[in-house]
Amino acid sequence: MRRVIVKKSTNAAAAILLILIANFVLFRVLPGDPATQFFRSAQGARPSEELIERQRQILGIGDPIHVQLGKYLVNTFTGEWGYSFFRKSQLVTDIIAQKAAWTLLLVGTSTLITLWLGIVIGAMSAWRRGKAFDLGSLGVGFFFYSMPTFWLGLLLVVLFHRTLGVIRLFPGSGATSIPPPTEPLALTVDVLSHLALPVITLVLVQLAGITLIMRSSLIEVLTEDYVVTAKAKGLSDRQVLKRHAIPNARLPMVTVIALNLAFIVTGAIQVETVFNYDGVGLLTVEAFQDSDYPVLQGLFLILTFAVVIANLVSDFVYAYLDPRVRFE
Amino acid sequence: MRIGDTQEIDSLNPFAAVESSSYFLFAHVYDLLVGIGPTLEPVPQLARSWSVSADGLSWTFNLYDNVKWHDNTSFTADDVKFTIEYIQQCQLALFLGYVGDPTADPVYIETVTVASPTQVVMTTNVPKANMLSLFVFILPEHIWSGIACEDAETVANDPPIGTGMYRFVRWEQGSFIEMEINTNYHLIPEVLARKPGMDFVDKIFFQFYTDALPLYNDFRAGDIDATADLTSRQFLELALNIDDLPDVDVVKLTGDDISFLEIGFCVASDAIIGDLEASGDLLPEQGKRHWLMTNLTTRQAIALAIDRQSLVDNAFQGLGRKGESLIPPATPYWHYDVPDSEEYKFNLTAAAALLNDPRKDGFTLRTGATVPGLKGEGLDPAAANNQDAFADIDGDGIREVINTSRVDAEGAPKGNEGILTSPDEMKFGIWIIDAATESQTAADIFLPWLASIGISVQKFIVSEGQLIDISYGADYDLYMWGFGGDVDPDFLLSVLTTDQILGWQDAWYSNPEYDALYAEQQGLVDPAERQAVVHEMQRIAYRDTPYIIYIYQFVTTVGRIDRFTGWGNWSESPGLGLSGFGNSFLMLQLEPVAAGAGGPLALNLYALGGIVAAVAAGIVTAVVVILRRRRREQMPLGPPPPPQPPLQPPQP
Numbered sequence: 001m002r003r004v005i006v007k008k009s010t011n012a013a014a015a016i017l018l019i020l021i022a023n024f025v026l027f028r029v030l031p032g033d034p035a036t037q038f039f040r041s042a043q044g045a046r047p048s049e050e051l052i053e054r055q056r057q058i059l060g061i062g063d064p065i066h067v068q069l070g071k072y073l074v075n076t077f078t079g080e081w082g083y084s085f086f087r088k089s090q091l092v093t094d095i096i097a098q099k100a101a102w103t104l105l106l107v108g109t110s111t112l113i114t115l116w117l118g119i120v121i122g123a124m125s126a127w128r129r130g131k132a133f134d135l136g137s138l139g140v141g142f143f144f145y146s147m148p149t150f151w152l153g154l155l156l157v158v159l160f161h162r163t164l165g166v167i168r169l170f171p172g173s174g175a176t177s178i179p180p181p182t183e184p185l186a187l188t189v190d191v192l193s194h195l196a197l198p199v200i201t202l203v204l205v206q207l208a209g210i211t212l213i214m215r216s217s218l219i220e221v222l223t224e225d226y227v228v229t230a231k232a233k234g235l236s237d238r239q240v241l242k243r244h245a246i247p248n249a250r251l252p253m254v255t256v257i258a259l260n261l262a263f264i265v266t267g268a269i270q271v272e273t274v275f276n277y278d279g280v281g282l283l284t285v286e287a288f289q290d291s292d293y294p295v296l297q298g299l300f301l302i303l304t305f306a307v308v309i310a311n312l313v314s315d316f317v318y319a320y321l322d323p324r325v326r327f328e
Numbered sequence: 329m330r331i332g333d334t335q336e337i338d339s340l341n342p343f344a345a346v347e348s349s350s351y352f353l354f355a356h357v358y359d360l361l362v363g364i365g366p367t368l369e370p371v372p373q374l375a376r377s378w379s380v381s382a383d384g385l386s387w388t389f390n391l392y393d394n395v396k397w398h399d400n401t402s403f404t405a406d407d408v409k410f411t412i413e414y415i416q417q418c419q420l421a422l423f424l425g426y427v428g429d430p431t432a433d434p435v436y437i438e439t440v441t442v443a444s445p446t447q448v449v450m451t452t453n454v455p456k457a458n459m460l461s462l463f464v465f466i467l468p469e470h471i472w473s474g475i476a477c478e479d480a481e482t483v484a485n486d487p488p489i490g491t492g493m494y495r496f497v498r499w500e501q502g503s504f505i506e507m508e509i510n511t512n513y514h515l516i517p518e519v520l521a522r523k524p525g526m527d528f529v530d531k532i533f534f535q536f537y538t539d540a541l542p543l544y545n546d547f548r549a550g551d552i553d554a555t556a557d558l559t560s561r562q563f564l565e566l567a568l569n570i571d572d573l574p575d576v577d578v579v580k581l582t583g584d585d586i587s588f589l590e591i592g593f594c595v596a597s598d599a600i601i602g603d604l605e606a607s608g609d610l611l612p613e614q615g616k617r618h619w620l621m622t623n624l625t626t627r628q629a630i631a632l633a634i635d636r637q638s639l640v641d642n643a644f645q646g647l648g649r650k651g652e653s654l655i656p657p658a659t660p661y662w663h664y665d666v667p668d669s670e671e672y673k674f675n676l677t678a679a680a681a682l683l684n685d686p687r688k689d690g691f692t693l694r695t696g697a698t699v700p701g702l703k704g705e706g707l708d709p710a711a712a713n714n715q716d717a718f719a720d721i722d723g724d725g726i727r728e729v730i731n732t733s734r735v736d737a738e739g740a741p742k743g744n745e746g747i748l749t750s751p752d753e754m755k756f757g758i759w760i761i762d763a764a765t766e767s768q769t770a771a772d773i774f775l776p777w778l779a780s781i782g783i784s785v786q787k788f789i790v791s792e793g794q795l796i797d798i799s800y801g802a803d804y805d806l807y808m809w810g811f812g813g814d815v816d817p818d819f820l821l822s823v824l825t826t827d828q829i830l831g832w833q834d835a836w837y838s839n840p841e842y843d844a845l846y847a848e849q850q851g852l853v854d855p856a857e858r859q860a861v862v863h864e865m866q867r868i869a870y871r872d873t874p875y876i877i878y879i880y881q882f883v884t885t886v887g888r889i890d891r892f893t894g895w896g897n898w899s900e901s902p903g904l905g906l907s908g909f910g911n912s913f914l915m916l917q918l919e920p921v922a923a924g925a926g927g928p929l930a931l932n933l934y935a936l937g938g939i940v941a942a943v944a945a946g947i948v949t950a951v952v953v954i955l956r957r958r959r960r961e962q963m964p965l966g967p968p969p970p971p972q973p974p975l976q977p978p979q980p
Contacts, residue, residue: 090501098501154541163549163571172549173542178330178504178533276542278502286538 004319012312019304023297024072076301082294092298096280100302102175103279106195107268110202111260114210117203119253122214123246129219138215141208153201153274160197170196173276198275202268213256218249251322258314261306329529329892329920331906332543332555336536337505340496341485342465343422352534355907356507356915357398358465358490361389361408364909366901368659368815370460373515373911374403374491384455384853391446395514397468398487398495405448409440410469412450418477423464425819428456435850455853461816463910466491493912494532505534519916527919529892547886554887556906560645560766563884571890579889582882583898583905584658588651589767589810590875591634591758591774593621596802596836597738600829609830614801617836618756619739620729621805625686626718626754626783627873628672630806632682633781634774635674636878643770647884651877653866654824655817658880658902661859662817664866672873676702680781683718683727686736691717703727703782718754720782727754727782754783756805761792767808770878799834809834815909817862821846824869835874842868894918 063071075081081092121141125134144152159165161172171177171194181187221227222245230240269281276282280299287295319325337350342358345351363373375389395403415423416430416437428436435456441449452459468489475483487496493515494507509530520526535552537543544562546552548570558566568578594617601615620626637650649657652671653664680702685691691714693699697706704719704727715731722728729752732741741751758775760768768789775785785806790798798804813820822828825846826838845865852858869875883905887895894917896904904914 095501157545161545161549163551164545171551173537173546173551174503176503178535179500179506273539274542276537276539276546282538283502 005316008312008315012308015308016304019308020073020076020301021069023300023304024069072297081298081301084292084295092294095283095295096298096302099278099280099283102277103268103272103281105191106175106198106271106277106279107202109195110199110206110268113199114203114206115253115257115260118207118210119214121207122211123218123241123249125211125215126218126222126249127241129215134215137211138208141211144204145206145208147205149201149205149268149270150274152205153197153271156197156201157274170194172197175278194277198268198271198277201271201275210253210256213252214249217252218245221245221249224248247321251318254314254317254321258310258317259307261310329531329918330533330535330551330553332535332537332546332552332557334537334540334543334557336502337499337534339485340488340499341481341483342488343420343481344483344485351910352907353488353496353505353507354465354490355492355910356494356532356912357488357492357496358467358910359492360464360910361462361466362460363911363913364461364463364815364903365911366896366903366908366913368903368909371913374408374466378460380459380853385451385453387450387452387459388443389448389450391448392514393446394512395491396512397470397491398489398510399468401468401470403466403468403491404445405442406445407469408448408466409442410473411464411467412437412440414467414472414480415464418480420480423462426458426462426464428452434847455851457850457853457858458816458818461814463814465910493915502536504536507532507534515916529915529918529920532915550888553891554885554906556883556885558884558886560647560884563647563886564645566886573890575890577888577890579887579895581885581887581895581898582647583885584649584656584902585812585881585883586656586658586814586902587810587812587881588654588656588877589808589879589881590651590877591630592807592809592835592875593627593873594799594802594804594807594836595622595627595738595874597622597838598740599738600836600838601739601802604830610801614803616801616803617739618805619737619741619751620735620754620756622738623735624872625682625736627876629679629682629781630778630783631672631873631876632675632679633777633783634876634878635777636876638674639770639773640879642773643766644879644881648879648881651879652870653877654820654869654875655862655866656813656820656880659815659817661855662862664863664870666867666870670867670870672876676777676781680704683781685714685717687716689713689716702780718782725779725782726784728752729754756783756785757788758785758806758808759788759790759795759798759804760808761795762789763792764808771808800830802836807834818850821849821862821865824874837869837872837874839868839872891921892918893921 079093084090084092084095121137125137128134147155157165157172160167160169162168162170164172175191175194176187177190177194181190227240227245230244231237235243268279269285271277272279272281273285283295284299286292287299331352333349333352335347335349337345337353338347339345339350340353342350342354345354359374361373361375362378363371365371372392374391374395376392378387378389380387389408391403391405391408397403412427414420415427419429430436430438430453435454436452437450437456438453439451441451443449450459471489472480486499491510491514493510493513495510497506497508499505509528516528537546537557540557540559540562543552543555544558544566547555547558548566550571563580566578566580568576568580570577596615596617598619601610604610605612605615636652640646640648640650652666655662655664657663680700684700684704684707691700692708692711694706694708700706700719703725704717705723707714707717707719707730709717709719709721709730716734717730718727719730720727721730729735732752758771760771768787771787775787778785795804795807795809799807811820811823823832824835824837824839825833825843826840827843829836829838842865845861845868849858849861849865852861883898885898885906889895896914896917898904903909903911906914908914
């Protein structure tokens with residue numbers, strides 16, 4: 001087991017280093033000079049050449065590229081991700097941290113609900129394969145799965161917005177009311193009510209994917225010989241499912257969960273835009289538009305780390321759960 | 329009052345901020361010395377009254393005596409003196425153009441003297457025409473004197489302390505800015521004297537959106553009270569009654585903006601390109617604009633082939649005025665009303681005739697033809713007096729130059745014109761910014777007109793940053809861009825001066841006569857004299873057509889008139905606006921209607937009910953599932969295993 005851990009960790013570290021360098025190069029190669037991007041004021045007015053030159057020096061674009069790369073690698077590992085080009089007095093780490101909290105809340109909640117619902121419905125569908133419940137759940141799942149996310153979001157606003165909707169339930173934008181209530185209970189309810197529509201949107205569009213994976217995995221397991229053996233031993237169906245079938249069907253889910261966790265941090269851009277939910281997804285879009293290199297690098301760094309580490313963890317969990325993998 | 333914007337502010341420091349939304353904050357927090365009033369005339373803001381000496385060199389400003397900074401320190405003339413000197417010493421580009429740079433500009437403020445705590449006297453080296461429209465925020469000396477020049481553009485300036493009508497409270501990053509009314513604001517007593525008992529807006533929440541769509545939804549839902557950031561379609565389609573009551577809730581305000589959009593030509597002469605390549609400001613491979621851009625006939629023919637009113641109506645939903653001269657009609661005193669005799673009225677036949685015969689010396693038809701076509705087909709290229717014409721000789725629908733040596737241009741064909749083919753063909757490119765979707769629609773409207781007279785133009789969509797780079801390299805032919813200006817015409821006039829090449833200039837226009845007039849008007853304090861020169865400059869610019877100015881856009885704002893009254897008529901008073909021209913004059917006349925509008929939103933019982941219902945449903949489901957588990961029922965376990973061959977008993 002230890003050798004597995006060491007080998008996979010080393011691979012992960014090498015991957016991270018390569019991706020860091022690639023990230024750095026890619027952003028420098030993008031067209032559009034961030035120094036000139038700075039001066040976007042009324043109706044496209046433009047700055048003088050001296051101003052642009054000074055801005056380039058402040059931004060460090062004037063340095064030769066290998067110097068920039070060296071500084072970048074050192075700064076990354078010491079946590080000094082610099083100041084945003086665009087919000088000049090703010091640290092990149094601060095900006096991302098503020099938004100990451102909201103994204104985690106939104107996408108984390110919806111992922112948990114999706115996974116839980118997906119596993120339950122997938123299991124029940126596999127159980128009643130071919131029957132009404134199976135066909136029904138798959139049909140409904142695909143129906144929502146195939147919708148564009150933003151369109152579904154807008155549809156939910158039309159249906160459930162607390163002033164505009166047919167059934168008036170939830171607010172349609174923002175992570176909280178403005179200004180947010182200070183009293184803890186009111187704040188909690190406020191946050192939850194703002195979370196409702198975005199979460200429902202995300203759950204509906206993702207549900208079918210998880211359901212299908214669970215369903216097909218469990219169907220495969222149910223045809224295995226050891227399931228017949230277990231039944232022949234006299235175990236009840238419930239016991240067979242719980243102790244033999246589902247634990248084996250679970251293994252692919254580990255991989256799926258790991259991949260999903262990694263993408264939590266990118267935020268759900270479409271949902272965040274439609275609902276003006278101030279998270280990491282919106283931040284990514286804004287940073288692109290503003291050519292805000294440090295913020296973009298920070299965001300992609302986090303995504304990289306998240307994907308690599310999630311894969312690493314899923315490898316370990318897999319090894320832990322499945323002894324066959326451990327001893328190969 | 330809740331105001332929505334699709335761009336978050338980027339800094340609390342005026343010297344660091346570049347987003348125009350930041351100026352919303354500054355307009356309410358800071359004051360100007362002399363304000364820009366509802367009809368764009370100078371009005372008291374920090375200066376109560378003013379006078380100028382007979383020789384035009386000395387200006388006396390009498391200040392209000394009851395003004396306090398937001399941190400309760402008293403405002404005095406020392407703050408004014410400090411502000412002007414700080415800007416000049418630290419060379420702060422944002423305001424330096426207004427006060428003048430003693431080391432570089434021909435006209436500048438020379439001295440600032442404090443005659444008393446409420447009187448400041450400024451002298452200029454020569455008469456300075458724009459002393460009553462200095463867009464300079466007056467800064468608190470007791471804060472900024474402690475900030476070194478090199479830090480002025482990077483310091484956070486949190487909180488920003490000014491003398492304005494609203495005090496900054498907090499900035500929740502990514503979400504909103506909260507401002508609170510400055511109860512000591514010195515202009516309030518004057519308003520109350522006229523309208524006793526008037527109520528003002530106490531708090532402003534400036535809320536940020538990344539997209540216009542949730543902003544639009546929130547306005548319709550009543551969560552936003554005013555915004556200027558709806559798209560044209562949303563602005564036009566918004567209903568006037570948006571809540572459940574049968575009254576009119578929405579007021580749609582359009583006001584003239586001091587801005588224009590233009591179709592520009594890169595008219596850089598070979599001489600200028602050569603000079604800049606020699607000095608290293610241009611690389612040898614730059615300067616690739618098509619040489620025909622320097623030919624006046626080409627530009628004028630294109631101007632005649634574009635119906636500007638149609639662009640306003642069809643690409644901009646009618647939300648603007650037809651463009652003409654350099655200074656927008658928002659400042660009618662400076663705007664040059666182009667007379668009928670000089671105007672380029674839309675006429676494809678006249679455009680074609682101009683290209684057929686630029687020197688108007690008559691033409692001969694090809695044998696057998698009857699009349700030259702819109703593309704110049706039917707012209708005999710061999711005829712002597714057609715040698716200056718542009719005609720479609722090879723029948724591909726694009727005019728060629730019959731004899732390049734007979735074309736009056738400031739550039740000669742190099743053979744590497746732009747990205748396109750032959751320098752002898754009227755085949756150009758037009759560069760448009762990706763975010764300028766309405767301009768792109770406009771291009772889709774006028775490019776076919778140009779094609780019909782034999783000029784082929786290809787569209788290139790680029791980011792703003794790329795366009796800036798291309799512009800500084802003189803590597804484009806036509807392009808679409810715009811400018812925003814001030815109440816004082818100086819800035820907009822300056823953009824076509826030779827000095828602004830590689831600065832604000834995008835057209836590479838260089839005309840010594842124009843430059844001389846620009847210098848002259850800077851020193852004319854008498855408005856009538858100055859107006860004559862300003863008009864003449866615009867006449868020259870219109871004739872030479874480095875720009876085809878096609879629209880002066882309106883500012884379009886929507887507001888809740890059932891919650892706030894006193895919006896005023898913005899067509900008559902273009903100086904009003906959500907942040908006016910650096911002022912809160914709208915807020916001085918806006919009065920809340922019903923109490924409770926804009927306060928923190930109450931606990932939503934429906935939402936609470938919904939959540940409780942969802943949780944209850946979850947619990948019920950769980951209970952049901954658990955109860956069912958107890959029932960032992962046989963469930964099929966998937967498909968039956970494939971039939972096994974029967975075990976053979978061992979053969980004896």
